[in-house]
Amino acid sequence: MPSILERAYGAEEFRDAGHALVDALADYLDLVKRRVPEKAIEWVEPETATRAWEERLKEGASPLALFESVLADSVKLHHPRYMGHQISPAAPVAALAGMLNDFINNGMGVYEMGVAGTAMERAVLASVARKMGFGESAGGMLTSGGTLANVTALLAARSIKAKTHVWKEGGAAPLALLVSEEAHYCVDRAVRIMGWGEGGIIKVPCDQRFALRTELLEPLYRQALAQGKEVIAVVGSACSTSTGSFDDLEAIGAFAEAHGLWFHVDGAHGAACVYAPGYRHLLRGLERADSVTMDFHKMLLTPSLTTALVFKREKDSFRTFAQKAEYLLDQAGDEDWYNLAKRTFECTKTMMSLRAYTLLQQYGEGLFEEYITKVNDLCAAFADILESRPHWQIATRPSCNILCFRCVPSEGPEESHNALNAQIRVDLLHEGRFYIVQTQLRGKIWLRVTLTNPFTTIEDLKELITHIEERAPVKIHRTT
Numbered sequence: 218m219p220s221i222l223e224r225a226y227g228a229e230e231f232r233d234a235g236h237a238l239v240d241a242l243a244d245y246l247d248l249v250k251r252r253v254p255e256k257a258i259e260w261v262e263p264e265t266a267t268r269a270w271e272e273r274l275k276e277g278a279s280p281l282a283l284f285e286s287v288l289a290d291s292v293k294l295h296h297p298r299y300m301g302h303q304i305s306p307a308a309p310v311a312a313l314a315g316m317l318n319d320f321i322n323n324g325m326g327v328y329e330m331g332v333a334g335t336a337m338e339r340a341v342l343a344s345v346a347r348k349m350g351f352g353e354s355a356g357g358m359l360t361s362g363g364t365l366a367n368v369t370a371l372l373a374a375r376s377i378k379a380k381t382h383v384w385k386e387g388g389a390a391p392l393a394l395l396v397s398e399e400a401h402y403c404v405d406r407a408v409r410i411m412g413w414g415e416g417g418i419i420k421v422p423c424d425q426r427f428a429l430r431t432e433l434l435e436p437l438y439r440q441a442l443a444q445g446k447e448v449i450a451v452v453g454s455a456c457s458t459s460t461g462s463f464d465d466l467e468a469i470g471a472f473a474e475a476h477g478l479w480f481h482v483d484g485a486h487g488a489a490c491v492y493a494p495g496y497r498h499l500l501r502g503l504e505r506a507d508s509v510t511m512d513f514h515k516m517l518l519t520p521s522l523t524t525a526l527v528f529k530r531e532k533d534s535f536r537t538f539a540q541k542a543e544y545l546l547d548q549a550g551d552e553d554w555y556n557l558a559k560r561t562f563e564c565t566k567t568m569m570s571l572r573a574y575t576l577l578q579q580y581g582e583g584l585f586e587e588y589i590t591k592v593n594d595l596c597a598a599f600a601d602i603l604e605s606r607p608h609w610q611i612a613t614r615p616s617c618n619i620l621c622f623r624c625v626p627s628e629g630p631e632e633s634h635n636a637l638n639a640q641i642r643v644d645l646l647h648e649g650r651f652y653i654v655q656t657q658l659r660g661k662i663w664l665r666v667t668l669t670n671p672f673t674t675i676e677d678l679k680e681l682i683t684h685i686e687e688r689a690p691v692k693i694h695r696t697t
């Protein structure tokens with residue numbers, strides 16, 4: 218009898234389970250792309266799901282049976298009617314790269330724990346920085362998500378711009394930064410984590426398009442100074458999460474430069490538009506930034522989490538942490554780019570470079586260009602349809618692949634519209650044929666889609682509208 222350990226590392230067991238899984242995934246991909254099964258999500262109440270999964274843990278199953286149960290209980294991003302959150306359906310070869318990464322399990326904190334991964338990360342960052350329009354001295358690293366990238370960038374900003382050496386002496390208040398009121402919540406969170414408190418986040422109101430009102434930067438900055446705050450940074454959103462609105466990076470960059478502020482661009486979602494010439498203009502002024510966050514797992518078809526944090530001057534990235542860990546990092550004072558843990562929150566870090574590198578090497582930037590152009594164009598076409606129909610509103614014209622819209626039967630007060638749209642979203646979730654989400658903007662509830670699946674068609678979107686109209690709890694009298 219082989220021991221449990223011998224079984225766990227048996228090459229033949231692995232080969233059989235691996236082949237079975239890849240076959241199952243290839244079949245799944247083929248079916249799901251053709252909208253079979255019909256549902257993009259199989260909704261199960263949290264308590265029911267937990268009971269079932271606890272039961273399975275006791276019963277045991279073959280690896281394939283387990284993996285198939287996971288597929289059945291998971292939202293299907295490869296289904297063209299998945300149009301919910303911003304994560305992209307992983308390109309299959311990038312998922313294979315992910316499996317290789319999990320298998321070899323190189324730690325990546327220091328160079329010798331991931332030679333290939335470190336070098337690939339260097340190559341990916343160099344190509345991203347070039348694409349963004351930065352010069353030779355730019356560089357950066359990959360990290361686990363936009364949230365972490367943003368706080369990493371802001372820590373570097375603090376280290377470089379703040380009068381007090383907070384890392385050494387503590388006491389962060391009254392530092393502050395300026396950011397749009399529509400920014401992702403993680404910027405607010407980063408400020409509080411850094412100990413700047415509520416006063417550390419100065420929210421700049423937005424215009425009708427939900428973009429930061431740049432003419433308010435100057436007066437809000439002056440007001441903050443008068444209140445005794447030390448403003449060190451301004452953050453631009455490219456784009457905002459709820460509506461996909463791009464701030465005017467050119468104007469924010471000029472403002473930052475005039476006052477010697479750090480300019481960080483949260484491009485977690487939209488910085489990817491550097492790859493699509495038709496949408497590159499949305500990022501005009503990006504090269505003015507001191508640091509930029511860009512998620513590969515949102516608009517660049519890469520499994521999560523894979524996020525690039527680019528610094529205009531790579532040496533700034535060594536300022537985030539200034540800490541000794543002698544057993545790991547000798548020459549703690551050196552700017553040795555190849556020992557990545559010096560600059561990232563992660564110590565052990567997954568080889569996320571492999572996923573992005575694989576896509577770039579196998580398909581080139583043309584993959585990203587084709588994808589981004591397709592989903593962004595589709596979103597504009599969807600907005601056209603909604604605008605041409607009675608009983609529908611859009612929050613603002615879409616810039617990329619995010620759109621907020623709502624059903625507004627002419628009769629009934631505002632609250633009833635909110636209730637109606639919230640109900641529509643719950644019904645859709647429970648039915649599972651379309652996966653969309655919702656958001657709140659200025660007190661109104663909106664349905665929200667991110668058209669992230671490259672195989673979603675305008676027909677899918679027309680069906681979504683008809684589906685809602687036919688089932689809306691408030692009967693819509695269709696005139697078209």
Ligand SMILES: *Cc1c(COP(=O)(O)O)cnc(C)c1O
Pocket residue numbers: 303361362363364365400401403454455456457458483484485486512522524
């Ligand atoms: C999604 C998003 C984030 C968060 O990124 P994660 O990778 O989910 O941590 C931050 N900012 C913006 C603008 C986003 O859209």
